[in-house]
């Protein structure tokens with residue numbers, strides 16, 4: 677299984693490349709990503725996080741009360757518009773295990789992506805799903821949630837992850 681990269685791995689800071697056409701190799705890759713994401717478990721994964729610089733994001737939106745369990749893949753996802761309204765939500769990241777912070781972002785977005793049949797999909801997303809997608813799409817640009825914090829806080833988070841790794845706790 678492909679391992680998830682932790683900060684400060686340079687691949688997490690690189691830009692992922694646009695996919696010209698979704699072929700079997702991208703589909704296979706996305707399946708692998710879904711496996712990695714579900715095994716952790718996580719709610720989202722960007723290809724950068726397993727060291728692959730392609731614009732692929734996987735998400736799992738799970739809500740037992742609402743009986744929602746939706747896992748899907750987005751190729752070349754792009755945010756087309758943001759709501760003016762912003763909300764604060766706590767975020768974490770598989771590349772920064774055990775680190776959490778309150779981050780303010782737009783409440784809803786319109787996302788455009790292609791699916792495995794190379795169809796263009798444009799959808800409005802709200803709340804938690806909009807949050808996960810904004811976080812994951814940032815990864816494709818080499819951006820992390822800690823970039824929304826002060827540099828002091830950001831460095832503390834990175835140091836903590838390095839320490840956890842050194843101690844063999846992650």
Ligand SMILES: [Zn+2]
Pocket residue numbers: 768769770771811812815
């Ligand atoms: Zn993340």
